[in-house]
Amino acid sequence: MMEWIRAGTVWEPVSLIVLLLLLVSLLQGMRRGASGSARRLFFFVWDAVIMIVCLVLAGRIAGSLSPKAAEWLTAHVDVPQRELSATLQAWYTFITSLRDFALLRYGILFLVSYLLLRLAASFLSPLLEMLFASRQRPGRHESMERPPGGQAASRAAGAVFGTVHGAGRAFVFVAILFIYVSLAPNGLWSNLIQQSPLYSKASAVLEPVAGDMLTGRGPVLAEAVQAEFQNVLQRKYEIVDYNIPADIEQAALQITKDKSNEEEKAKALYDWLGSRIAYDWDKANNYVDNGVWKEQTPEETFKTREGVCIDVARLYAVMARASGLEVKVVTGTGLDGRGGSGPHAWNEVKIDGGTWIPLDATWASSGDWFNPDDFDKTHIRAV
Structure with a gap:
């Protein structure tokens, strides 16, 4: 724990942002009190779980639909052999790229699947809100006034919940940095991020979890995305010159x-x-x-x-x-x-x-x- 504290007190951009997230969350927790902070923390964890579930399901759906979509587009998309307007050129550039480029097709299907899954999951949140509201509503014979010292205790508990919430936010922030550095080791600010003692400690924890998936494959995936983008840019010449x-x-x-x-x-x-x-x-x-x-x-x-x-x-x-x-x-x-x-x-x-x-x-x-x-x-x- 002391090593983490020492790493976090080195004044550099990553540690400063993490400390700011912790401080803001602590102050928000004190302001909201115990019940409000507990509610915020619960929905933060709930949202993280829903996001992970939706990402996994979206990946499976996109992988399953991609070859079927390619077959359907191959059978139904035919570029007219005539001069096309700018709008039609853009449309056929997109739709034929979707047909022919697997990574682009998977990415579009993944994004659409994820958004639809998140939309469906969003209907569960109002039910949870109602559940929290009903549990927090005072009883008919319950006094509406806090007992002496109750407000201070609520603020103290809220500060604890807020700090935990801030730790979760900081973890998400560092995890995003880890993914970015893994995908673009020579990218903008990657060297600065890797020089952070706090990031080094966190990446040592994240490496066993995501390292096999990202290390080595990250740059390859980034290059594949760039190559796919280049293919789409080149496709425009094919469409413009199709006539x-x-x-x-x-x-x-x-x-x-x-x-x-x-x-x-x-x-x-x-x-x-x-x-x-x-x-x-x-x-x-x-x-x-x-x-x-x-x-x-x-x-x-x-x-x-x-x-x-x-x-x-x-x-x-x-x-x-x-x-x-x-x-x-x-x-x-x-x-x-x-x-x-x-x-x-x-x-x-x-x-x-x-x-x-x-x-x-x-x-x-x-x-x-x-x-x-x-x-x-x-x-x-x-x-």
């Missing part, structure tokens, strides 16, 4: 008409774009020097025969889909091998029924960037 203009479709079919498999089609399109679309240095320099970005559609890139990496990648994706290929626009960082780097975009295309291979038609004039062995050394996917 394939007739001239682009005809060109793509002409380029791939003599190719017998998916890899040959993908390579033919790569060669065509790499040899015909010039890099738009004026557009790139205007963005770097002046911060001015000119958005252009795949059709504009096709007609003008110039664009930057994202323009080439989007045009490749449209032409690949016109040829019956599954394709992605990937964004991240490009490394030139001489110490230089910058934002970049390229493609991945599915061949042989399931293998995704990378390619970079923007860099085709500088070498073979159709699925080379060292592609991932120069193209760092954003996560």
Whole structure:
């Protein structure tokens, strides 16, 4: 106990917040008295139990419904092959991401399930309130006045209940910090939190309970969430470019008409774009020097025969889909091998029924960037 007290008296942000929670709860307990503080403490514990039960049930419900939801969305969601309004683009970006990205789908189902369970559980609270009110209502022959010294005793008992309530609040606060540090060990303020003696003592208690679940898996989960978010951002290009203009479709079919498999089609399109679309240095320099970005559609890139990496990648994706290929626009960082780097975009295309291979038609004039062995050394996917 003395070690905890010494850790709590080191003046740093975590211990100061914990002491503030204890002090505020103690003062609230004294003000409310014994019965009011006992009631607050009971509902604090009740709410914590309900939250844990709802979290566990929501996890099970989301895990059970996720594959069924994916099947239903696959069968019923079909993006129209026409020009879409901004509202429809946003809707189809969301609904197809929900269909295709498992982590996003699980997260949405978990959140909805948890909120519905909490809503259902909220109907129990009024019943408990009525029970407390009936037990605290004085009897017909009971004096309404407190006996001498009763108020002081009530305040003292309330202070005890309030301190226990404050300890519960402090535990929840430290547990949230523990989860945050476990998920984002290099995140904002993580180092400051870990330097707290009080946090170190508390994390030693929490580690056996949640350590196996969070340690090691936390950063992996955080990276998975970032990757899923990046997938959703990339999906917008697919939806915006889902409508394939007739001239682009005809060109793509002409380029791939003599190719017998998916890899040959993908390579033919790569060669065509790499040899015909010039890099738009004026557009790139205007963005770097002046911060001015000119958005252009795949059709504009096709007609003008110039664009930057994202323009080439989007045009490749449209032409690949016109040829019956599954394709992605990937964004991240490009490394030139001489110490230089910058934002970049390229493609991945599915061949042989399931293998995704990378390619970079923007860099085709500088070498073979159709699925080379060292592609991932120069193209760092954003996560």
